[in-house]
Amino acid sequence: MKHYIIRQPKDLELLLQDDNLHFELAIDQLGLDNSFWQEELSKEYDECGCDAGAIGLLVGLAIGVAIAWLAMLSWWQIVGAGVLTGALSLVIAKMTRLAIARSRLESFIGQIQSLTTD
Numbered sequence: 001m002k003h004y005i006i007r008q009p010k011d012l013e014l015l016l017q018d019d020n021l022h023f024e025l026a027i028d029q030l031g032l033d034n035s036f037w038q039e040e041l042s043k044e045y046d047e048c049g050c051d052a053g054a055i056g057l058l059v060g061l062a063i064g065v066a067i068a069w070l071a072m073l074s075w076w077q078i079v080g081a082g083v084l085t086g087a088l089s090l091v092i093a094k095m096t097r098l099a100i101a102r103s104r105l106e107s108f109i110g111q112i113q114s115l116t117t118d
Contacts, residue, residue, distance in 0.1 A: 052097035060089025
């Protein structure tokens, strides 16, 4: 894992290009806000979507099993419906969370760049 010290606002673009960095924010114009922005950027940069995926799996499994059970399907169809809807929900939830994290990361980078150009 590469370690970077980001000293210029333009260097924040590295976070959008490389997903295997350990970085430290040291932009002089931010002053005391460096630690705040470091924390905000790190949360979104390091997001893996695992929490959202796990919740999606549980919700999808419960919904699939409930619908199959209410439709009075056989036990193996109930299990199959639960696994299928659970897996699909997991993927959708994980991808959605990763897209949100990427969007928030881009937004934070834009905010920092606008704060430091004034």
